[in-house]
Amino acid sequence: xxxxxxxxxxxxxxxxxxxxxxxxxxxxxxxxxxxxxxxxxxxxxxxxxxxxxxxxxxxxxxxxxxxxxxxxxxxxxxxxxxxxxxxxxxxxxxxxxxxxxxxxxxxxxxxxxxxxxxxxxxxxxxxxxxxxxxxxxxxxxxxxxxxxxxxxxxxxxxxxxxxxxxxxxxxxxxxxxxxxxxxxxxxxxxxxxxxxxxxxxxxxxxxxxxxxxxxxxxxxxxxxxxxxxxxxxxxxxxxxxxxxxxxxxxxxxxxxxxxxxxxxxxxxxxxxxxxxxxxxxxxxxxxxxxxxxxxxxxxxxxxxxxxxxxxxxxxxxxxxxxxxxxxxxxxxxxxxxxxxxxxxxxxxxxxxxx
Amino acid sequence: xxxxxxxxxxxxxxxxxxxxxxxxxxxxxxxxxxxxxxxxxxxxxxxxxxxxxxxxxxxxxxxxxxxxxxxxxxxxxxxxxxxxxxxxxxxxxxxxxxxxxxxxxxxxxxxxxxxxxxxxxxxxxxxxxxxxxxxxxxxxxxxxxxxxxxxxxxxxxxxxxxxxxxxxxxxxxxxxxxxxxxxxxxxxxxxxxxxxxxxxxxxxxxxxxxxxxxxxxxxxxxxxxxxxxxxxxxxxxxxxxxxxxxxxxxxxxxxxxxxxxxxxxxxxxxxxxxxxxxxxxxxxxxxxxxxxxxxxxxxxxxxxxxxxxxxxxxxxxxxxxxxxxxxxxxxxxxxxxxxxxxxxxxxx
Numbered sequence: 108x109x110x111x112x113x114x115x116x117x118x119x120x121x122x123x124x125x126x127x128x129x130x131x132x133x134x135x136x137x138x139x140x141x142x143x144x145x146x147x148x149x150x151x152x153x154x155x156x157x158x159x160x161x162x163x164x165x166x167x168x169x170x171x172x173x174x175x176x177x178x179x180x181x182x183x184x185x186x187x188x189x190x191x192x193x194x195x196x197x198x199x200x201x202x203x204x205x206x207x208x209x210x211x212x213x214x215x216x217x218x219x220x221x222x223x224x225x226x227x228x229x230x231x232x233x234x235x236x237x238x239x240x241x242x243x244x245x246x247x248x249x250x251x252x253x254x255x256x257x258x259x260x261x262x263x264x265x266x267x268x269x270x271x272x273x274x275x276x277x278x279x280x281x282x283x284x285x286x287x288x289x290x291x292x293x294x295x296x297x298x299x300x301x302x303x304x305x306x307x308x309x310x311x312x313x314x315x316x317x318x319x320x321x322x323x324x325x326x327x328x329x330x331x332x333x334x335x336x337x338x339x340x341x342x343x344x345x346x347x348x349x350x351x352x353x354x355x356x357x358x359x360x361x362x363x364x365x366x367x368x369x370x371x372x373x374x375x376x377x378x379x380x381x382x383x384x385x386x387x388x389x390x391x392x393x394x395x396x397x398x399x400x401x402x403x404x405x406x407x408x409x410x411x412x413x414x415x416x417x418x419x420x421x422x423x424x425x426x427x428x429x430x431x432x433x434x435x436x437x438x439x440x441x442x443x444x445x446x447x448x449x450x451x452x453x454x455x456x457x458x459x460x461x
Numbered sequence: 462x463x464x465x466x467x468x469x470x471x472x473x474x475x476x477x478x479x480x481x482x483x484x485x486x487x488x489x490x491x492x493x494x495x496x497x498x499x500x501x502x503x504x505x506x507x508x509x510x511x512x513x514x515x516x517x518x519x520x521x522x523x524x525x526x527x528x529x530x531x532x533x534x535x536x537x538x539x540x541x542x543x544x545x546x547x548x549x550x551x552x553x554x555x556x557x558x559x560x561x562x563x564x565x566x567x568x569x570x571x572x573x574x575x576x577x578x579x580x581x582x583x584x585x586x587x588x589x590x591x592x593x594x595x596x597x598x599x600x601x602x603x604x605x606x607x608x609x610x611x612x613x614x615x616x617x618x619x620x621x622x623x624x625x626x627x628x629x630x631x632x633x634x635x636x637x638x639x640x641x642x643x644x645x646x647x648x649x650x651x652x653x654x655x656x657x658x659x660x661x662x663x664x665x666x667x668x669x670x671x672x673x674x675x676x677x678x679x680x681x682x683x684x685x686x687x688x689x690x691x692x693x694x695x696x697x698x699x700x701x702x703x704x705x706x707x708x709x710x711x712x713x714x715x716x717x718x719x720x721x722x723x724x725x726x727x728x729x730x731x732x733x734x735x736x737x738x739x740x741x742x743x744x745x746x747x748x749x750x751x752x753x754x755x756x757x758x759x760x761x762x763x764x765x766x767x768x769x770x771x772x773x774x775x776x777x778x779x780x781x782x783x784x785x786x787x788x789x790x791x792x793x794x795x796x797x798x799x800x801x802x803x804x805x806x807x808x809x
Contacts, residue, residue, distance in 0.1 A: 159562040168558045172551075267641040271576035282580065360550060362577035364642060369549060411559040416517060417546045 138383030139395030140437055146402040160412050163289035170291050171282065171359065173404040175200065175352035175368065177297050177397065179375045179380075181304040184396045187379055188308070189244035189320040189338055190388025191239060196349040197371035198257035199231045201364075203353030205261040207272030208363025217274050225350045231257055232346020233240035236339035246342075254372070260391065262365030270363040281358035293355060300348065305393050313337065321388030355381035378403050383433050403427075477754055504590055507538030507599040507748045508763035510756050513556050515597065516548040519674070520727065522571065522699045525596065528752030529569060530650035535778050536760050541565070548640070548674065550577035557581040561588050566761035568674075568740035569752075571596040575644050579603035591762040595755040596748075597645050605762055605769040606789045610746040611796045613645070616699070617652030619796045620724060621661065624695045627721040627741050631663040632694030635686045637724075639674040639700040650700050656727045665678045667693070672703045678767045679706035687716055704743060708734035726805040727800050735804050746793055749809050754780055754793055757764070 119174040154161035179196050185192050205225040231253065238249040283292040308314040316337050319327035328334050352371075357363045382399025384391030403424055410420045512529050514522030525544045543559070545552030550573040558581055560568050568590050572578055574600065582592050582603045584807060594750055595608040611688035624634055635651070650669060657664055663769075667690050672679025687710075696711075698704035704726040717739055726743045733738040757777035759794045767773035773785040783791050789797050799807065 137717075159564070162562065164558075164562060168555070168562075172555055234807075251551035264643070267647060269574065269576065269642060306475055356551075360554065360574075361580065362550065364574065364577075366549070366642070368551070397524065407555070409557060411543070412562060413542060414543060417544065417552070418517065421546060 112218065115151065115261065136438070137392075137395075138431075138438075139392050142382055142395050142402060142431070143398045146398045146445060147404060149405055152413075153405065156262075157409045158412045160409050165408060165412075167284060167289045167291060169401075169404050169408050172293055172357075172408075173400055174291070174293050174297060175356055176371065176374050176378060177400050178300050178348050179352050179371070180346070180379050180396050180400050181300055181393065182341060182348050183375050183379050184382075184384055184391055184393055185304065185314075185317055185340045186211070186246075186338075186345055187306055187376075187384050187386065188317050188388055188391045191322070191338060192250065192343075192376070193232075193235060193246065193342060193345045193418050194250040194372050194376075195257055196345060196352075196375060197368045198254045199346055199349035200353040200356055200368040200371060201261040202231065202257045202264075202365065203228050203350035204357040204363045204367040205365055206266045207273075207354050207357045209264055211273055211363075212270050215219040217277055218315065221354055224354050225347055228346040228350020228353070231350075232343040233339070235346065236342030239342065240335035240339045240397070252274055258365070258369075261367075262308075265363065265365050271361055271363060273358060278358045278361050281355055286305070298352075301393065301397065308393060313340075317341070317388060321385075321390070364438075374403070375400075377428050381428055383431075383435070385435075386432075466612065495616075507533065507597055508760045509539035509541070510569060511541045511560045511563075511565045511790050512565045512752070512755075512760045513541060513560070514542070514544045515553075515573050517542075517544040517546060519702075520730065521546075522596075524653055524727070525571075525748040525752035525755070527809075528749035528754075530752075530755040531749075532753045532756035532760075532778055536757070538566075538756075538760060539641045540756075548554050548573050550574035553578050554581045557585055561585040561590060564588070565680075565795075566763045567593060569593045569595055569755045569759055570599070570601045572644065573597070574642070577598045582716075585693075591759055593755055593759045593762065595751055597643065601788045604789070605666060606758050606791060607791050608751060608758055609792045610616040610748070610751050611794065612792055613648045613652055615724070615795055617649045617656055619798065620643075620649070620699060621653050621656045623723040623742050623744060623798065624697050625664060627723060628662055628664070632668055633665050633667045633690055633692050634695040634697060635667050635690065635693060636669040637677065637679060637682055637686070637696055637698040637703045638669055638671050638687035639703060640723040641671045641673075643674075643700075646699055653697070655664040655805065660766060671705060672698075672700070674700055674702045676702055676706050680710050683707040683710040687714065693720055695721035695723070696723065700724070701726050701730060701745070704777060705730040705734075708739050710741040712737055725796075727809055728804050729809060731799065734800050735799070744796045745799045746796055747807075747809065750780060751793055753778065753790065758783070758791055 183193060183196065206224045206227050207220055210223055211217065211348055234283050235250055235253055236243050239246045280292060284290060285292055308317060316327060316332035319330065319332050320337060353368070356367055378400040379396050380386060381402065382396035384396060406424060406427070407420055410423065510529065510533050512526045514526065530540045543556050545556065553573050554577070557568065557578060561584055568585055570582070570592065572594055579600055584600060585591055592604040593606045593608060594604045596610060598607045628634065636650055638650060654666060657666055664684040668686065670682045670686060672682045683696065683706060686696065696707050698707050704722060704724040707722045708731060711720060711722055712734055722740050723743050725745050727745060731740055731743055754777050758775065761767045761775035762769065767775050767785060769785060771785055771787050774782055777783050785791055
């Protein structure tokens with residue numbers, strides 16, 4: 108009994124089994140399609156029901172608010188697909204925010220400040236990656252540690268003060284809209300990053316390696332994937348993008364503080380999981396993740412406009428997340444059940460093995 | 462086997478149905494509250510005022526909002542309270558943006574950061590929303606008025622007076638504050654340090670610790686202070702969450718009656734510690750009156766009775782007439798000392 112239900116995950120043969128269905132069915136059944144559909148439904152429903160939601164300014168605020176979560180979710184997707192996790196991203200945002208403040212205060216030209224803050228993010232990511240791949244520690248433990256460490260450094264560097272004086276050109280740029288469209292300029296940066304990560308993850312050998320690691324690190328290693336190097340690169344990318352988020356955060360709010368973006372890692376991870384990425388690794392796609400981030404953002408924005416209190420908003424987001432995760436494992440269970448009733452397969456070495 | 466198979470399938474279907482129901486209920490609850498609030502635009506003759514405290518679920522802000530609501534009812538406006546669960550500036554920004562989109566007449570804000578919410582507030586003002594800060598101010602160019610609960614000098618003075626009286630003007634004291642970057646707390650602490658240095662040479666301030674306005678953190682920091690400084694004579698906590706946590710720790714420890722606790726607290730939170738002798742005296746303004754005055758000031762701005770210029774005067778219901786001071790600041794009054802003799806006269 109249990110041998111048949113666990114077989115689908117360990118063999119990683121699930122996608123192949125799906126090709127016995129027509130394309131439209133396969134598309135309808137994916138988590139990504141479901142989450143995009145839910146996103147569209149929520150947007151339409153909110154536009155109809157919630158006063159003041161259906162305006163250009165809503166989209167502007169939403170994109171400005173979600174930008175750091177959107178970009179940090181990109182490398183996070185790849186990391187979770189390998190079966191790892193990076194909980195330190197919000198602390199890297201805080202640390203790079205503080206560095207941006209401290210360097211600006213010291214009179215460093217802002218262009219150089221950006222470069223230095225990103226280098227700091229790369230170093231943070233490299234430390235995570237080193238501890239996970241070379242030392243061989245689990246990323247959950249490592250990044251819980253560095254979550255505290257980087258946050259501690261951030262708060263320690265600025266103490267109780269905040270830096271609030273930044274070049275007007277940059278703070279304006281962080282909030283600037285493209286012409287009269289209401290779309291923030293930073294969305295261009297997001298699209299560039301999205302394209303880069305989409306190509307990296309879905310159209311390159313590196314990306315296939317990422318998915319292979321998530322399905323089975325041993326199998327990936329045997330088929331020539333450098334597991335350690337792949338993970339190290341992903342953690343470095345995560346640090347760099349989180350630092351970029353920190354610079355944006357500082358400019359948007361005009362305030363560099365050690366406690367900036369506290370708790371943002373949970374927003375990012377929640378959105379990634381909602382977007383259909385399996386927490387066990389091996390499965391996920393960026394279009395689903397983008398829809399997941401936007402869905403949480405739209406839901407929060409619509410509920411705030413409807414004067415729903417923030418604790419209720421948290422409850423609804425939490426329930427949605429659990430529902431999404433539960434429904435995906437239920438769907439997987441149904442699939443495997445159908446498959447096993449249709450043509451029983453001989454997987455595993457025998458009864459009692461699992 | 463048969464039986465097992467069927468229960469499993471049924472279980473899966475139930476789980477799927479349950480999760481679908483959860484998702485649907487999540488969506489429909491947004492719809493319900495949306496339609497419920499759709500009608501509440503500009504009803505009545507007074508202003509629609511939205512209160513945005515540092516965070517929700519904080520008894521201090523519950524009380525100030527209660528006062529605000531009472532005032533709004535008096536002048537026939539529309540009251541609303543929104544706020545983040547965590548006291549962070551970025552969360553406040555999204556609520557400010559929301560109020561701007563809703564086109565409320567006035568926004569009453571206690572700022573989590575003096576700068577970070579400025580752009581959002583100014584955007585609100587560009588859209589004809591009057592902005593009044595209360596309890597914790599922003600930079601002066603981001604709001605129309607600041608309703609000051611008591612001036613910093615008065616608050617620092619009353620706290621130094623209380624602690625030095627209680628410890629006999631001699632010995633080690635510590636401060637248990639809120640968040641490390643809380644604007645008002647830091648201003649008071651700086652003034653307290655000055656006052657201690659100038660007039661109380663035998664009192665030594667050994668450390669300032671931060672409880673982040675979290676009950677458990679403040680409780681733990683109190684325990685740590687007493688362990689680190691066995692000679693400690695008193696703790697000053699200029700935050701209602703901190704002083705209550707410190708008093709709760711002391712009331713069950715050996716240091717009860719030995720270490721003085723004072724600072725800023727609310728009568729309801731501190732009543733039992735005053736009664737059991739842990740706390741002799743503490744001070745505060747009346748947050749209900751603060752919210753009340755804030756709402757009336759917002760209404761006066763919306764009605765065009767005042768512009769926020771120095772010397773403007775307005776009527777604030779039961780509290781009488783107030784005058785706008787320099788930098789658009791309106792002062793509620795002097796801090797009030799609560800002790801065993803008068804605490805039963807108050808209920809907030």
